[in-house]
Amino acid sequence: MWREWGHEVISLSARRSRLPVLRNVLWGLESPVSNLDAMFLGDLHGAELLFFIANEVPTVTMVYDIGGIDCAEDRAEATLLSGPVLQLSLSAASRCARVVSISNFTTQRLQRYGPGLASKLSTVHIGVDRRVFYPRDRRGSRAALRRSGLPLQDDDFVAIYVGAEYARKNLTRLIEAFAMLKARRPHAKLLKVGAAHSPAARAQTKAAMERSGLVPGGDIIFVEDVDDNELAGLYSGSDVFVTASKYEGFGLPLLEAMACGLPCVVSNAGALPEVGGDAALYVDPDDAMGFADLMEEVALSQHDDLVGRALDRAAEFDWQKTSGAILQVLQIAAAHGSVSQL
Numbered sequence: 001m002w003r004e005w006g007h008e009v010i011s012l013s014a015r016r017s018r019l020p021v022l023r024n025v026l027w028g029l030e031s032p033v034s035n036l037d038a039m040f041l042g043d044l045h046g047a048e049l050l051f052f053i054a055n056e057v058p059t060v061t062m063v064y065d066i067g068g069i070d071c072a073e074d075r076a077e078a079t080l081l082s083g084p085v086l087q088l089s090l091s092a093a094s095r096c097a098r099v100v101s102i103s104n105f106t107t108q109r110l111q112r113y114g115p116g117l118a119s120k121l122s123t124v125h126i127g128v129d130r131r132v133f134y135p136r137d138r139r140g141s142r143a144a145l146r147r148s149g150l151p152l153q154d155d156d157f158v159a160i161y162v163g164a165e166y167a168r169k170n171l172t173r174l175i176e177a178f179a180m181l182k183a184r185r186p187h188a189k190l191l192k193v194g195a196a197h198s199p200a201a202r203a204q205t206k207a208a209m210e211r212s213g214l215v216p217g218g219d220i221i222f223v224e225d226v227d228d229n230e231l232a233g234l235y236s237g238s239d240v241f242v243t244a245s246k247y248e249g250f251g252l253p254l255l256e257a258m259a260c261g262l263p264c265v266v267s268n269a270g271a272l273p274e275v276g277g278d279a280a281l282y283v284d285p286d287d288a289m290g291f292a293d294l295m296e297e298v299a300l301s302q303h304d305d306l307v308g309r310a311l312d313r314a315a316e317f318d319w320q321k322t323s324g325a326i327l328q329v330l331q332i333a334a335a336h337g338s339v340s341q342l
Helices: 047-052 072-077 082-093 104-110 138-147 171-184 199-212 228-236 252-259 272-279 288-299 306-314 319-335
Strands: 014-016 026-029 039-041 059-063 098-101 121-123 157-162 188-193 220-223 240-243 264-267 281-283
Touching (some): 014 047, 047 082, 098 319, 104 121, 138 228, 157 171, 171 188, 171 199, 171 240, 240 252, 240 288, 264 288
Parallel strands (some): 039 059, 098 121, 157 240, 188 220
């Protein structure tokens, strides 16, 4: 998009370690940067490369989520190197001219990690691709899902959760809530979309299902390795989006679900209320009964107004607006010269 607006954009390649254990650590750049006006790092993961290059060019880095540092559950699950590497990346952000966070929640959390960051922070919400995520016919979408092998009938009430199974995602609580809903509405099913992230996490998920008397593949259907078009079809074939997550730096699945016109029942934690606004229903992440009650209310059509509100809310998150805001930050950074001059 920046090219379309008349700006020259050059892609740079990073140097990576040949050691498998350090393959995700960036050691610098393959090309010189002295001829650039500004440099943009699309993710905090990788910002550590700034320790290995001269401060010749003002740099802007994007921060999506710092749960690995900021969230106790993530810290407990961190591998030997993942936590320290993320901490190194965050330290490197202090060398940037500007730091762009994708939510006010994450901006506020970042301010806790070094006084040098506070004056450099800007919040720019990311967008949703509404060419892919848009309302589709529910019955037709569900028929397509059946043809793909998913056991979904037209009279099933289908809840969808999209995400990993980290402890902070609080999936065990959501499973408890779904079991309560299932006791009231036997035709309820839960689509769990996305990889577990580890065998241990999937084992915990299945243990929670067993405790609640839920059957894998029947009551809860696991779907992995889907592209965006397939994901949009899953949203459109569902009746409600739900997440009980305890910490979200943004909550892209919530935004995607709203763009598909799906009622959303989500926790009141992290950035989820910031993204959902008045277009979602909120529950304390530990309140399983509260989730079950609101999902049933959606099943009983007590919140039909959510569809229009969800579409209106999703329309506020536009990638062109996001690109323009980030470009403004880059221009401000470039106008101030090198990092050492800020």
